[in-house]
Amino acid sequence: MCDSCSSFLDRLFARGVLHATGVDGLYARGECFEKVISGLDRVISRHGAAHRAEIIRFPPGMSRALFEQSGYMNSFPQLAGSIHGFVGDERDHLALLDKIHNGETWTDRQVATDVVLTPAACYPLYPIVSKRGPVRADGLYFDVQSYCFRHEPSKDPARMQMFRMREYVCVGTPDQVMAFREQWLEKGRDFARELALPHEVNVANDPFFGRGGRVMASSQRELGLKFELLVPIESGDEPTACVSFNYHQDHFASMWGIELASGEAAHTACVGFGMERLALALFKHDGLDLDAWPSPVRAALAL
């Protein structure tokens, strides 16, 4: 296949780095892709080692009740995904099969299960933290990872519907979490330099829904609550956010009743690594043949 006349995604498919599934944004990963993901995980762990963070790994689904409580639907209803299942007797089953056979809509009778798709790796963490009582004086640090879902089908390989997000999360006083985020803004740049990725760090906002979301986004930018490490992948003009640095103030802690010993609401911050985006950034800049990648990058990833 001609490299100059096919898209980056087509070339990833042609080389078996990713495999198409028939749905935009939903791909199977090949061996070399997973090697890079494992390498990135190791580099991230090295940069985060000083936190001695508690490791928690989440399944790709979370409790629907906790998701409802999280307020995600207030801000991002357009991105959420819920899991529905069949409930019924033999007649219902036959009716279902008929509909599928005839190409009719069969999903309208499906019933919501207790599970929704995890929207961000730290969402299932806060309810766990809230059960542990007051936050200890030196703060809490977590290393979490989850497959996440965002309903935004796209031909841009860096905008997947299902992807892995690795995060370090800090829960503590405002000073502790601000210091955590400042450290990570620096470490994030070191991380990108180690991997020889062209990058910039900019203030950013989340993709809040609707016109009200515009107000929320402007507010988030004005308060400097979110920064992103951007790497050009699909476009040089609109580089892709590969790492984000988020200060939530007391948003999550107040919602979940996470308190300091003083009884005040804790503050939280997280740094989130888009694992697939980082891997794609490397494939974009270093080519599709891992053996031909620059040796410092191969060494950093222990390939």
Next chain:
Amino acid sequence: MQLIIRQALDQYGRLSVPAASLDDAADLFGAGLASFTVVQLMLALEEKLGVEFPDRMLNRKSFSSIAAISACLTELTSEKAVA
């Protein structure tokens, strides 16, 4: 106008104090107005006055005080009267 805004704030703003106790220049975010309640407040005011906040007004500053909201609404209702 200020009365309409105070009523909407009491109903939708989830402030820590009654809107009547805030002067026109008081910081609404400081009084507990949150990002999401801004949306409800905005939609309620739009419905009440038959106007629509345009993109250029969809920012934190437009909702920062009763005076700021009032300035937006005065502009929008006068545009509507001219049209």
